[in-house]
Amino acid sequence: MFSIFLDYFTGIKMQDAGSKKEKTFWFWLSVGVNLGFLGVFKYYNFFADSFADALALVGVQVNPWTLSIILPVGISFYTFHGLSYVIDIYKSRIEAEKNFVDYAVFVSFFPLLVAGPIERATHLLPQIKKQRTFDYNKAIDGMRQILWGLFKKVVIADNCAKFANEIFQNADQMSGSTLVLGAIFFTFQIYGDFSGYSDIALGTARLMGIELLRNFAFPYFSRDIAEFWRRWHISLSSWFRDYLYIPLGGSKGGTWMKVRNTFIIFLVSGFWHGANWTFLVWGGLNALYFMPLLLTNSNRTNLEIVAQGRFLPSLREFFQILTTFALTVFAWIFFRAVDLQHAIAYIGGIFSPSLLSMPSFEGMKEAFATVNLTLIFLLVEWIGREGNYGIANLSKVRSKAVRWGIYFLILLTIYFYGNHGESVEFIYFQF
Numbered sequence: 048m049f050s051i052f053l054d055y056f057t058g059i060k061m062q063d064a065g066s067k068k069e070k071t072f073w074f075w076l077s078v079g080v081n082l083g084f085l086g087v088f089k090y091y092n093f094f095a096d097s098f099a100d101a102l103a104l105v106g107v108q109v110n111p112w113t114l115s116i117i118l119p120v121g122i123s124f125y126t127f128h129g130l131s132y133v134i135d136i137y138k139s140r141i142e143a144e145k146n147f148v149d150y151a152v153f154v155s156f157f158p159l160l161v162a163g164p165i166e167r168a169t170h171l172l173p174q175i176k177k178q179r180t181f182d183y184n185k186a187i188d189g190m191r192q193i194l195w196g197l198f199k200k201v202v203i204a205d206n207c208a209k210f211a212n213e214i215f216q217n218a219d220q221m222s223g224s225t226l227v228l229g230a231i232f233f234t235f236q237i238y239g240d241f242s243g244y245s246d247i248a249l250g251t252a253r254l255m256g257i258e259l260l261r262n263f264a265f266p267y268f269s270r271d272i273a274e275f276w277r278r279w280h281i282s283l284s285s286w287f288r289d290y291l292y293i294p295l296g297g298s299k300g301g302t303w304m305k306v307r308n309t310f311i312i313f314l315v316s317g318f319w320h321g322a323n324w325t326f327l328v329w330g331g332l333n334a335l336y337f338m339p340l341l342l343t344n345s346n347r348t349n350l351e352i353v354a355q356g357r358f359l360p361s362l363r364e365f366f367q368i369l370t371t372f373a374l375t376v377f378a379w380i381f382f383r384a385v386d387l388q389h390a391i392a393y394i395g396g397i398f399s400p401s402l403l404s405m406p407s408f409e410g411m412k413e414a415f416a417t418v419n420l421t422l423i424f425l426l427v428e429w430i431g432r433e434g435n436y437g438i439a440n441l442s443k444v445r446s447k448a449v450r451w452g453i454y455f456l457i458l459l460t461i462y463f464y465g466n467h468g469e470s471v472e473f474i475y476f477q478f
Contacts (some may be wrong), residue, residue, distance in 0.1 A: 054129040062143035093322030121161040158248040162475040164262040164282035179256035189253030196246025204239030205466035206417040223402030270367035272336040273346035329381040
């Protein structure tokens with residue numbers, strides 16, 4: 048509520064400011080307080096501990112004072128909503144919203160409050176302000192997307208989580224091949240978990256006549272890392288592009304400026320995810336992946352969906368997808384690891400003679416069913432990759448019996464194969 052009041056008030060003050068200096072004052076007040084909240088709640092302990100560790104390296108021992116506070120749910124998401132709003136007013140892209148309720152709904156609209164997508168005032172506020180009437184076809188499409196999101200979360204993500212957790216937590220006892228399998232399980236866990244949440248959020252909003260920004264566009268079918276980042280967490284990637292990368296100069300400067308700006312947005316993106324060196328390494332690693340594309344001006348080569356109008360990709364496209372997926376899996380190890388030591392030990396365990404052995408761990412037989420379900424899930428997503436989500440094209444199936452048969456099959460799969468034995472929270476709730 049404080050964040051809402053702050054940005055609503057400073058937005059109006061910027062709009063009514065009599066001089067550039069006054070407008071700038073209110074702008075930096077809002078930005079400073081918003082980032083200050085993030086700094087205290089999310090990053091204070093990280094900086095305090097890192098400072099103490101740095102002093103310890105030169106022989107100075109200190110006991111830093113740290114905070115024992117609970118991170119407010121969704122703080123990274125609603126802070127970025129507010130930041131984009133005040134930046135757009137400051138840049139004269141939009142006018143300040145005078146209706147407090149409309150602005151409060153924009154920031155705290157419940158489907159996206161805790162895990163996005165990160166909305167823009169230019170996109171969401173006009174939809175909130177206009178009168179809406181119930182649209183039967185939009186409601187059906189919303190329910191369909193909710194169903195697919197639930198399948199991703201409960202069947203794919205939660206089952207993969209069970210095995211990913213077991214392997215990551217006992218990495219020192221696992222063979223190299225099993226560690227690779229664990230990394231792949233986490234790769235599908237985080238995709239099913241986060242894109243599943245996004246599907247549920249978008250579908251729920253569509254029930255009420257509101258279209259949220261698309262957040263995922265089948266990223267694991269990407270042919271290079273640049274394409275992957277155009278298709279993964281789209282609302283965050285585009286936010287950093289518009290509010291950080293372009294203001295820094297974007298790609299307009301020389302090679303050094305392009306490289307610098309790319310590393311900045313990837314490192315900031317990593318740090319946005321959490322106060323841990325693992326996230327910074329994950330961001331830096333993706334920046335390194337991006338470099339060859341940037342330096343050869345081929346980062347915008349693959350703009351269309353792969354194998355558009357065809358069922359199968361070409362051999363070249365297949366190997367491009369496989370290579371990009373392998374690089375992504377490797378980077379996710381840092382994202383999932385508890386700390387850098389854990390990540391390095393995990394990777395060291397992969398590159399051992401046991402890499403050539405068959406994967407084996409206590410739940411291997413049970414995991415086989417999850418592997419099969421994930422392969423079926425991939426097939427459905429591949430078939431539906433030209434739609435907005437995996438089963439969006441079911442709307443084009445004329446036979447009502449076939450459509451409803453598929454819906455019931457998905458529901459039965461959720462009921463029989465969903466991981467209902469334990470509660471697995473959404474990964475992005477922690478951010």
